[in-house]
Each structure stands twice: as structure tokens, then as C-alpha cells.
Amino acid sequence: MNVAVLAHERFPDRAKTAVGVLRYADYDVTAVLDRDRAGDRVADHLPDVQDAPIVAGIEDVPDPIDALVIGIAPIGGDFDESWRPDVRGAIERGCDVLSGLHYFLTEDDEFAALADDHGVELRDLRRPPADLTVAEGHSREVDADVVLTVGTDCSTGKMTTSAELVAAARERGIDAALIPTGQTGVLIEDWGIVVDRVPSDFVAGAVERMVRERGDDHDLLVVEGQGSITHPAYSAVTCGILHGAMPDQLVLCHEAGREAIHGYESFAIPPIPEVGSLYEDLAAPVADTTVAAGALNTSGLDDADANQAVIEYATAIDAPATDPVRFGADELLDALV
Template sequence: MLGSRRLHPLFPRRNTSRYCKIYFSQPYARDTARKHSATRCRTSEPLSRPAGLRKRLCPPHAQPSSFPMVRKIVRRYLILARGKFLDDAKTAHGVIAYGQDEISAIVDASLAGKTVRGVLPHLQCDAPICESVREGLQYHPTSLLIGVAPQGGALPQAWRSEILHAMDAKLEIVSGLHELISEDEEFAKAARRSGTEIWDVRVPPTVPLFSGAVYDVRVPTLLTVGSDCAVGKMTVALELARSAQKRGVNATFVPTGQTGVLIAGWGICIDRVVSDFAAGAAEQMVLEAAPESELLIVEGQGSIHHPAYGAVTLALMYGCAPDALVLVVDPTARTIANFEVPALGYPELVTAYEIALAPVKPARVVGIALKTLGLDARQARYEIERAREESQLPCDDVVRFGADALYDSIASEVRRTRPRTAAVPA
């Protein structure tokens, strides 16, 4: 059973008076922060993060001045999501729902004049939605966040003028796209001209090859795995970490994707790391977080039977060496998105993940989290019950019904396991 002790905040509370130090990327941001207050979109309790974030894992302007002190920027985001905010802006939704930074406004002309709460009530945010970056500047942002993460990570061409306008206004540009803003000649010149910064979140640090040191970590590690991409693996990890914290367990969310890094303020985007080093990157994040934690909950990526991203999933599974898995499933899906690969049933998915880990470091699937978005309450409960019957595991939708019940059902099953080793002849 997991123990309890004093909690360490993962996300600084949104009241800026509680920060040890506040740093901004340029004078415009510093001056406007003194004069204005932005919409605050969450009041939930923070999670925990490792106290000693080393330089290689920190985003720009958040480097530790003397280990383990961390400099902290308070960003005020204007989020660019033109025509995509409702149903294709996973990064925007995650940062709004769970992030530590303030949300000034959203840019989406198709919803202009409305508020976030008016179109997506579950995000619990009253930020206005604007027609353009020019209009959004009246809300005094410090940074423009590219709020989408499309497959392939390309920047929509129609958005270039909005980004250039933000640069002219001296906003920092924050992007989680694979297409790096800092390597675009036009954007690089504009940033130098205006004296602003670009943070390409996906750019990984230098990491070593996998060493096996993760096998000596004494903290249990839980990894979320999925039936497909975009089924909620990050959200489930965050919600389970919050439930653990409420029960006095010092749980740390370990981010492995661009939205998770934006939320937590540290981490590595595993899908950008050269394949030989991807397992090493996952290992380094576990080694980083373990000393200050009692439980690590690692954000999963992709799916083991995804034809495009299965390799990323497997590298993460081997690199973080989990002791237990939580499977995240969209029960309405019949195929892998954008492919004709059939979706697997619950027993098949559980078996696939457990067999993949069994030769190296065994880990069991201890629970299933369902994404029932789009179903009514009756349908959602039917799908949860069906999953329980077919898998014989604890199942729930942690967004719709809360994560406490699922966490309580699996907590005692999250225990340290050992890697397989060859027998040494006598």
C-alpha cells in the first residue's frame, strides 16, 4: 500500500504572490502583468513535481539558478486555434483545464464573441474568444500558444500572419508542433527584429542511451497506455495523480508529450527523440522525478498496435519500466483513427500490453479508464459495466465520474516489480 507524507506542489498555485520568483521573457510582459489581471481558469489543488528539476528538463526561462531552486515564469496565454477550438485543439484544452498559466483569450473567428465556458463548459474557463490576435491583444497576453497538435505537426499556412502579428506585439511564441517555429526563416527574423522569444516545446534535450538504472528506482511507477492516440492518457494520468494527492500520497505526474510539458513545466516530448535514445529519455524522466515522490504516474503515448506510433509506445514502456498499467479506451471506436486497423477488445488489449512487457520487466494492467465523451450518462454507465464484465478489472470514466473510485480500486495493486534476469550458473 502506498504511504503518505508531506505533499510537494507540482504546479505553483495561480496566485502570483505565492511564487518565490517571477520572471518574464521581455519588458512588455513584465509591465502588463503589473497593471492587469487575466482570466483565471482553474481553482483546483495543485499536484506534485520533483523538487530538483535539472537544467536539461526545464523550459526556456525556467532554468534553476541554483539547484534545486527553479525560476518560474507566469505566462498569460493568448491561444491560437482558428476554426479548430471546438474539436481539434487538444493542446489548448489540456492547458486550459490543467495548466498553471493564465488564459487571456482564445483566437477562433468561428466562435468570436463567445466564451470558453459558453462553448466548452467542462473546461471551467471564462476567457473570451476573439476573431484575431489583434483583437486578443486587448486582454494583455504575454505569450501566444499554438493551441493545436495535428498529426505530422505542420503549421496551418493561414496562421502565419497571426503569429507574425503576435511577434510584432512582442509576445513570446510557444508551440508544440513538430514543425519548429524557431527554424522557420521568416519567423526567426521576425523574432530577432522584435526581440521576442520562441519556445518550441518539442525540441528534446540531449539524453543518454537507456542504462537500466530505472530498475533500481524504489518508487512504484504507473503508466497510462491506450487503445489509440487521443483517448485521454494524459488526462487520466493527471486525474489519478490528483486523487492520490488527496489521499496523502506524494504522486508526481511525469509528462511525455507537448501538452503535458506545457502543463507541468518540465519533461521531454518522447515522440521527438531519436529512436535509439527514446527509451533513455523515458528512463531519465523517471530518475528525475523519483527522489521526491512516492508514486510516479507517467503520461502514455500512442498505442502498441498503432501502425504509425506503436514504436513510440514501446520505447516509453521499456524506458520508464512501469510496475503497473492503466489502460485508456474509447469504447465507441471501431478502428484506429485514420487507419483500417480494427480496434481490439479489452482482453486483447490487456494481453497485448502485458505480453510486450513480460520478457523484460513484467507489469499488469490494473484498471481501465474509458473515454465516454459523446455518450449520455446511461450509455456511459453501460459501457463502463461492459468493460468490467469483459476485462474483470476496475473500470470508470475518470473525467465524467471522477478518478477517486478508480484510484482506490487500483492503489494496492501498484507495487514495485523486478525485471527479468537470466539465471547465473552455479
């Protein structure tokens, strides 16, 4: 499937869905839309993912395209009205539109009518299944080992680490599956539930449902975590995933050098060992679990500094650690299986 990915003014550093799609999804990306970087190529910014031209708007995307993917998610998940011409243009070209925003495209009168006229589908990835319910407390009974990626903050690499772990496990012949809980994971897997949109009563239940649906057919499940239990806005999501997944092991994800909660800078990230212990202690009443490995996002550092940062991080969490994008996920996998 040929897709264009909308990432206006945010590519690549604040466009994690776009980057995730470029890196992991089974789509051919024919263009990235970013009006601030039009004329560049993806490879100018990200050397290690599929390349594509960066264009200013939908009218500059070469044919054929099957879908437009909204590849950014501002805080709060709102729709930015400056994107309207691109979405409109995509629909008029006969493209489906895939969106993980809290704002549902299917409830936008203009887009809904236009999609109807042009026979295309608007897919709101964040719309929860209608038949969710509360958790029953059975996730720990599945056959697979369950690993959950958790973070010191949002955007520390939980989705990336999860995808890299699954890929590395499969390369070793381990039957591993990703349990996606966010829009990027759901885009990559074409399956899953975006749990931050789920009524809070049903978050653990939604995760449990996915773990039980896949847990007896695989040997390793890697559950994509969200947010952080230290986060002033998103911790509910994190806590529900932790208790709904009942993981055997945790991988603690952190970005090198980050000291405060992104977008909430008056809230310091506690010392890393405390964050790890807090995850273990919070999990304990529901599932015995330990921080068995750490993933450090070192994308802002050079190789020497990255190496040093990884060593310090491993010491801080008292477990093996690496940057799975820079150095591969094998070291993490060794610690987990």
C-alpha cells in the same frame, strides 16, 4: 502568466492541447483563437474548464498577453500557413510563442528574425535535449511506484487520465508526480521531454531519464503514455515509453464506441482484452506489469449510457474502470495504490 491559445477550426474536439491547457495548466487563458467559432465562449463548448472568449485572430485578443500557445497538432505536426499572421502578430505584440509542433518555429526565418527584433522567445517544446542517450535499464530501481497510462489508440485520454490521477493522489496526501511525454504535459508541468520527436534509439532512454530524475523524490509517478501499440504510425513511441518507464501498473485508456484507429480507419482496434494482454506481454521481458485499471472517455455519451459503458469496459478489461473526467479518478486510484 496570461496566454492565448491557437486552435483554429479544431476547438474543442480536435484541439487536445488547447483543452489540456485550459483544464490543467497554471496559465490564465485570456482567449482561444478559432476562426470558426469566433464570438462563442469556451464555456459554450466545455463547461468544466476555465472560461475565455473565442476570437478570430491575434488582433482580437485583449491585453495583456504574455504568450501565444499553439494548441493544436495536426497529424504529422506541420505548421499550417494560415496561422502565420497570428504568430507574427503575437511576436509583434511582444509575446513569447510556445509550440509543440514538429515544425520548429526557431527554424522559421521570418519568425526567428521577428522574435529577435522584438526580444521575445520562441519555445519549441518538441526539441529534444541534446544530451539524450540510450536507456540503461534502471527505471525499475526507483523508489516510487510507477503507473503508465496506455491506450487503444491516440487521443483516448492518456494525458487527461494521468493529470487526474496525480491530482486525486495529491488530494489524498500521496506524494505524486506527473512524468510528461507530450507537448500538453510539458506545457502543464513546464518540464519534461516530448518523446515522439526524440531519435527512436533514445525514446526509452528519455523516459528513463525522467523517471530516474523524479523517481526517488516521490511515492507515485504517473507516466503519460502516447499513441498505442496497435497504431500503424505511432507504436514506436508507445513501445519505447513502455520499456523505458518499466511501470508497475498500467491504466488502459479507451474512448467509448471507438472501433478503428483514428485517421487510419482501415485498421480496427482489436478486442479490448486483447489490447490489454498485448501491453502486458510486450512489457513482460522488461517489466512485470498488469492492466490494473481502465479509463474510459465517455464524453460523447449521456450519463446513463456513460455508466453502462464504464461497467462494460471494466468487465472487458477485468479491472476497475471509470471516466476520470466525468466521475473523478478516485476509483482508479483505489485500484492502483
